[in-house]
Amino acid sequence: xRSYSLTSPAKINLYLEIIGDRPDGYHELAMVLQSIDxxxxxxxxSISTDTISVRCAHPQVPSDCTNLAYQAAALIAAEFPDAFxxxxxxxxxIDKHIPIAAGLAGGSSNAAAVLVGLDLLWQLGLTQxxxxxxxxxxxxxxxxxxxxxxxxxxxxxxKLSPLxxxxxxxxxxxxxxxxxxxxxxxxxTYRAQYGNSYVAGKQDLKARAAAVHSSSMVQAIIHEDPIAxxxxxxxxxxxVVIPAYPQILLLKETFQTAGCLGAMMSGSGSTVFAxxxxxxxxxxxxxxxRNLAQPKDLDLFIARLTxxxxxxxxxxxx
Numbered sequence: 502x503r504s505y506s507l508t509s510p511a512k513i514n515l516y517l518e519i520i521g522d523r524p525d526g527y528h529e530l531a532m533v534l535q536s537i538d539x540x541x542x543x544x545x546x547s548i549s550t551d552t553i554s555v556r557c558a559h560p561q562v563p564s565d566c567t568n569l570a571y572q573a574a575a576l577i578a579a580e581f582p583d584a585f586x587x588x589x590x591x592x593x594x595i596d597k598h599i600p601i602a603a604g605l606a607g608g609s610s611n612a613a614a615v616l617v618g619l620d621l622l623w624q625l626g627l628t629q630x631x632x633x634x635x636x637x638x639x640x641x642x643x644x645x646x647x648x649x650x651x652x653x654x655x656x657x658x659x660k661l662s663p664l665x666x667x668x669x670x671x672x673x674x675x676x677x678x679x680x681x682x683x684x685x686x687x688x689x690t691y692r693a694q695y696g697n698s699y700v701a702g703k704q705d706l707k708a709r710a711a712a713v714h715s716s717s718m719v720q721a722i723i724h725e726d727p728i729a730x731x732x733x734x735x736x737x738x739x740x741v742v743i744p745a746y747p748q749i750l751l752l753k754e755t756f757q758t759a760g761c762l763g764a765m766m767s768g769s770g771s772t773v774f775a776x777x778x779x780x781x782x783x784x785x786x787x788x789x790x791r792n793l794a795q796p797k798d799l800d801l802f803i804a805r806l807t808x809x810x811x812x813x814x815x816x817x818x819x
Contacts, residue, residue, distance in 0.1 A: 521699035536649035604768030613646035649810020666808035731762025759789035
């Protein structure tokens with residue numbers, strides 16, 4: 502049976518600004534996204550039946566049509582019925598390492614890996630932009646996860662502009678196992694509390710979204726200035742998530758006092774990351790986090806920033 506194995510990296514937000522409302526009900530965003538080498542492994546295998554199967558040992562990962570990886574396969578099958586008929590169904594096995602519901606785009610990255618893998622498995626010959634367009638139908642983070650690296654993301658997150666690689670830095674990630682923050686709740690709460698400050702008018706929304714291209718964060722990345730990058734970390738969603746979950750603030754402050762370049766919640770949470778200029782600094786920050794973990798339900802990871810998104814690990818074309 503034909504098969505492909507792919508790596509499915511997580512992402513963090515170095516910058517997240519909520520600009521206003523969109524006609525489609527989403528928020529207009531301006532973000533700087535960054536891939537890290539904490540990754541899941543996705544194995545795709547052709548099967549003789551015309552079905553889509555998802556397997557994962559993690560108890561919180563669904564195996565039905567609510568899984569974004571399943572939805573990615575179903576989308577490809579619907580878009581390319583002849584290929585689905587020719588090659589048959591697919592078995593998707595997810596080896597999960599990215600924390601669940603953590604603001605790290607684990608589900609989106611899995612979906613991106615399925616899109617890339619099925620393009621190869623079914624010999625579709627899709628371009629990266631075509632894959633990203635398909636990915637945008639599944640979720641705002643999926644297009645970024647395909648290419649990965651460093652990028653400005655605007656719109657609802659699907660409009661991407663690549664940035665120079667900053668893969669020489671490390672992050673320490675902290676995630677309480679029993680603390681999950683719902684993305685929809687975070688954005689809805691922000692709208693309820695701060696909606697009166699949103700930019701109004703189509704042209705104003707476009708102008709503010711475009712301004713991120715010349716922002717101080719982007720300039721810090723272009724000039725490869727780790728100190729400035731750490732100083733300019735920003736996430737609007739902290740304004741609503743931290744008051745509701747004070748342990749996130751405690752973890753962020755713990756990381757900051759350990760001497761990192763900067764610390765921030767990623768996405769809608771609940772992961773907090775500390776940006777570090779070396780692996781040695783990251784190990785020091787990680788140890789500080791371990792000293793905090795009371796009760797012992799805090800998972801801590803060290804990862805490196807990476808310039809790549811979905812990558813093929815191996816293939817069996819027989």
